[in-house]
Amino acid sequence: xxxxxxxxxxxxxxxxxxLLPTKxxxxxxxxxxxxxxxxxxxxxxxxxxxxxxxxxRPFPILCNDRGKPYGWYWIxxxxxxxxAITLAEALSLMLVEEQLKPLLPQAILTSLQSHxxxxxxxxxxxxxxxxxxxxxxxxxxxxxxxxMLPPNINNEVLDTVQQALLYDLxxxxxxxxxxxxxxxxxxxxxxxxVQRGPITYLVATAFNYQDIRLYALHRVFSxxxxxHPVNLPDNFDLDEYISNGALQFGEGNLKLKARINTELGNxxxxxxxxxxxxxxxxxxxxxxxxxxxxxxQLRWWILSQGPGIKVLEPTHLREEIVESMKEALATYQxxxxxx
Numbered sequence: 092x093x094x095x096x097x098x099x100x101x102x103x104x105x106x107x108x109x110l111l112p113t114k115x116x117x118x119x120x121x122x123x124x125x126x127x128x129x130x131x132x133x134x135x136x137x138x139x140x141x142x143x144x145x146x147x148r149p150f151p152i153l154c155n156d157r158g159k160p161y162g163w164y165w166i167x168x169x170x171x172x173x174x175a176i177t178l179a180e181a182l183s184l185m186l187v188e189e190q191l192k193p194l195l196p197q198a199i200l201t202s203l204q205s206h207x208x209x210x211x212x213x214x215x216x217x218x219x220x221x222x223x224x225x226x227x228x229x230x231x232x233x234x235x236x237x238x239m240l241p242p243n244i245n246n247e248v249l250d251t252v253q254q255a256l257l258y259d260l261x262x263x264x265x266x267x268x269x270x271x272x273x274x275x276x277x278x279x280x281x282x283x284x285v286q287r288g289p290i291t292y293l294v295a296t297a298f299n300y301q302d303i304r305l306y307a308l309h310r311v312f313s314x315x316x317x318x319h320p321v322n323l324p325d326n327f328d329l330d331e332y333i334s335n336g337a338l339q340f341g342e343g344n345l346k347l348k349a350r351i352n353t354e355l356g357n358x359x360x361x362x363x364x365x366x367x368x369x370x371x372x373x374x375x376x377x378x379x380x381x382x383x384x385x386x387x388q389l390r391w392w393i394l395s396q397g398p399g400i401k402v403l404e405p406t407h408l409r410e411e412i413v414e415s416m417k418e419a420l421a422t423y424q425x426x427x428x429x430x
Contacts, residue, residue: 099220102213103132104142106177108150115155117162130178131223178223181210185227194286196253197246234288241289242309251314252293256281261319265312274312280321283329284308287338294332296324303332305340341386348404352376355399390415
């Protein structure tokens with residue numbers, strides 16, 4: 092079994108070969124050394140020069156020694172398409188693997204499995220000898236919400252939906268909405284897939300209707316593509332659809348005016364609700380003005396702040412929040428009466 096130091100040397104030299112350009116004047120040993128150091132390899136310029144000399148025997152690489160500094164490059168006409176991946180590629184693949192899984196077509200995801208395994212093996216090989224290889228153990232992406240486990244999605248359903256979305260075909264599905272006791276049969280026109288926290292949604296229209304809706308994939312019990320092309324709504328744009336608040340489960344915007352306490356105000360000064368947010372201090376807190384999405388997500392956020400926020404305008408939103416708080420208080424008071 093090769094020693095870990097030997098494996099590190101092979102990895103380093105492989106990355107070195109991938110740095111070489113395909114034509115003169117080439118890249119200097121000093122530039123290669125700097126690139127490798129940025130990737131976490133502990134190496135000297137002298138070691139780079141020795142490696143290049145050794146690599147020039149089995150590989151078609153040359154040193155442009157017509158003028159200093161000398162540059163190394165692949166001989167014109169020879170391929171530099173090496174099968175191995177670089178440390179940067181390995182690290183990137185490992186970091187994005189979980190985010191890619193719900194959104195990539197199954198066929199493409201399957202074809203990437205060998206690359207994921209190769210990336211994992213490369214980082215494991217480099218071990219403690221390369222600081223950059225440890226980066227994946229030092230970073231995490233944590234959502235600023237209560238952590239929830241993702242629901243299970245039927246793999247066959249996911250594959251069918253992705254293929255239909257890829258080729259612009261309609262799908263016949265058995266779908267159970269969260270407010271229904273039984274599933275219903277629908278013909279959907281897939282437009283896009285969106286990951287929102289732990290939930291994966293299909294953006295689609297139903298039958299020949301033009302209104303765009305969200306369908307949670309874990310609530311699709313069966314799916315079958317048919318031969319009919321999708322009925323695309325006029326001027327559909329995914330980014331515009333999201334920016335209009337659809338994934339916050341609302342429609343349109345409203346001008347929010349509220350009084351907030353100092354703690355919440357300090358937080359919103361760093362992470363604003365909107366680009367036009369204005370906050371004026373009144374000595375005890377802040378008066379907040381911002382254009383936000385008129386959505387279920389907004390109401391959830393306001394209620395989660397408790398006494399930290401008091402909605403002033405618009406009136407209908409203020410009344411909704413007050414009513415929700417009254418109902419919550421009544422629930423607790425009812426429990427106390429039975430204790």
